[in-house]
Amino acid sequence: MAIPLGAARGRSSQRSAVLKLGLPAVGEQLLSLMVGLVDTYVVGHLSLAVAAANGYDRQIALAATGIASQVTWTLITFFMAVALGSTVVIARFVGASEREQANQTLRQALLIGLAMGLLSLFLAYTFAPQLMDLLGANAQVRQYGAGYLRISALSMPLMAMLYVGNAALRGSGDTRTPLKVMLVVNGINAGLSLLLVNGYLGFPAMGINGAAFAAMSGQGIGGLMVLATLIRGRSGLKLDQLPRPNGNLIWRILRQGLPYGAEQFIFQAALLIFIHLINDIGTAAYAAHNTIITIESISFLPGMGLAVAATTLVGQHMGANQPQQASESGFEAFRLGAIFMGAIGLLFVIAPEVFLRFFVADEEVVRLAALPLRMVGFAQPALAANFIFSGSLRGGGEPKWPLISKMLSVWCVRLPLAWLLVKQFELGLNGIWLAMCTDFAIQGTLAWWRFRQGKWQSAKV
Template sequence: MSVIHNTEKQSKQKLTLFAITWPIFIEIMLHMIMGNADTLMLSQYSDDAVAAVGVSNQLLMVIIVMFGFIATGTSILVAQYLGAEDEEKAIRFAIVSIFANIAIGLLLSIILLIFSEPLLRMMNLPPELMADAVIYLQVVGGFSFIQALIMTIGAVIRSHGFTKDAMYVTIGMNIFNIVGNYLFIFGAFGFPTLGVTGVAIATIISRSIGVIVLLYLLYKRLDGNLHFSFLRTFPKYEVKSLLKIGIPTAGEHLSYTTSQLVMTYFIASIGTEALTTKVYAQNIMMLVLLFSVAIGQGTQILVGHQVGAKKLEEAYSRCIRSLKIAITVSLAMGIIFYLFSNLLFSIFTSNQEIIATGSLLLLLTIVLEPGRAFNLVVINCLRAAGDVRFPVYLGILSMWGVAVTVSYTLGIYFGLGLVGIWIAFILDEWLRGLIMLWRWRSRKWQSMSFVKEKEKKQHA
């Protein structure tokens, strides 16, 4: 274990917000580019194909939430135990989480493979989009267990401070995905022209290569110290701890994702053009959002280490400083993207109604994204400190009581369409964000660390 200790000591010395966050930023940006590449390439093939893949991805987001509850618990527990200098316990949590997500991933993959068409019907998908959407959901969803592994192993590697590793893997995955899209969508170099099916195949191939490389990096970074002998008996403590964080976190993410599904249902009832506009707008908005996402994830790792080491004042200040950065950057990027909105939408489509409506949505995004920054940063800090239930209770109340209710009232009942639904997004994000900030300032999280003082002394 001395080798691991030396490795961790070296990584901890580099744990500054910038050192941890910039690779996360690049990694998330590349993930988003991968989604945008699919959308951009498919937009040259068919606007209907874009809408079909967009709705399928909404359902896949629900599945990713299921994987995320283990990955999030892993990230927090590994970070806290590394902060408490208990590397052995951190590795045990990593191993248990990988096996747990493989099991969950296989089960959900089978469900998506069998029930893809009934699930899409529940989304009120227009009939002309059904065939493409089913194919995409069956192929990508049927292999979604690969994504479960990517998320879990990536969480372990990032929590150890090796955020560059995950970034490099994502770069490679993007290259394979874009090349695969080009070959299968456009039938280049004699490959068959497969459209949506080709995009799905390219996605699976790139993810499969990515998970193989991540497994190798995990083994290398932990110097081969992946001991499985403790699994001879059921790892009750590790599973219980993972579920203690994961289930509430999954509840919040699941509530958000399902509320988004309901609002996608509302948009689908408006028409295919509205659905396509929403897909294009959210793909562009993701490029604004990624700054806050990266800062939030990087801050979560830092706060987890600081809370594990009982450096509570440092953790408190770190969250506030990160929040100020995230708000400033998201506001500035929102303004820039709005100023170039016509140009950005014209990359995807020549439909002037989609461009006009999409530009209006980006104007509203200037108000939306600073509010979202509160949630992405402060909620991650609360989780990292062990305060995992409060965000869930408030999130469910706001997402359904504000976002869904107001989106239907303004968007459908009063006929404001996508503009009304975007206003609902704004109200939800700002309400939750300000209350989360109040919760952080209350300092109730300071007594919620998963690494207790007694346990820390035992492993000293």
């Protein structure tokens, strides 16, 4: 249901509204990331006997799953764009009390999402080895990563329904239902991963393919659950008829979502070059980098969840013609995000090895990753600003600014600086992460500056 907008006037009321939406969204983001966290944990503690029987060691296993997951996330941007667009447009209609228009938007979003999911499945399954090559995988990593990718990609159409359906519910002001769905997704993924990777309780020891099968099963069932929920009706949204294409609504969704998709695609394209730089350092460096990324995602959770709340609240307030409350929602979400993420970052600075050893048992990986993880700890306020103010801008109908700022910062700062620090100054993985943290600081500053300007308040959705 929608947040009562008229009541959200004072700072305490704004904080309550942000937390009401944001905390379940943080939980949902945690559970979304848990799929990758569980896979990294289980693969990082892969039985040496199982690894040897499958022809690889732990470093190869971590690199194969990491690169395959990177390919998956690149393809997921197709329907993540639709998901973001549906959140923004539905939030506007809910704020304006136009529920039928919100339901029409839901139907169109699911239709586009299904098409994107099928396209992603085709690309991942057909071109898995070539996609692994694009990220610089060596022969062994390419072989095992392609198998992992093909298995996990089987759920992509239903994964699209999961992402788009949950995003639509968030736009209506319901962040609890997506949280419940992701609890089931993670229960299935965690249970099957623990049983299938090393072969416990009589189940076959499938190695990294077991982790892929577990992720595919959990996300596929999650997609079915979201569709069943929407068919029954939840939070004012109801999928009560088969969708028929509506050009106007499709364009409104894509106009808001495509810049986000382009933003993510440009970012993922930059990562292709980035990963080549890391792979040139060595397999252990890539395994360390992938582990840092996994742990870093923990610190993202408050920012990502509160960005969801900011997108929804800013969109609903603008739909109700309340620009001042929309602005206050964005700034209050940032204040809370900076506090939460700063606290997590402090732990990274104080004890990075504790986090690293939880996920991997390889001491060389721990040694390489310790200093970069400390850098991530110091970058938390900038990351909070980037996530939350970018989400606020999207909710306000200005999706192009995050795209422009990311394109400039990633391609004009992160990549050239990383090349300089790695190739010229030979700083290895430390140089990679110094360039990344510099990029974080620039993007956060630009997002804050643009939101503070207030030009988004005159944007049309």
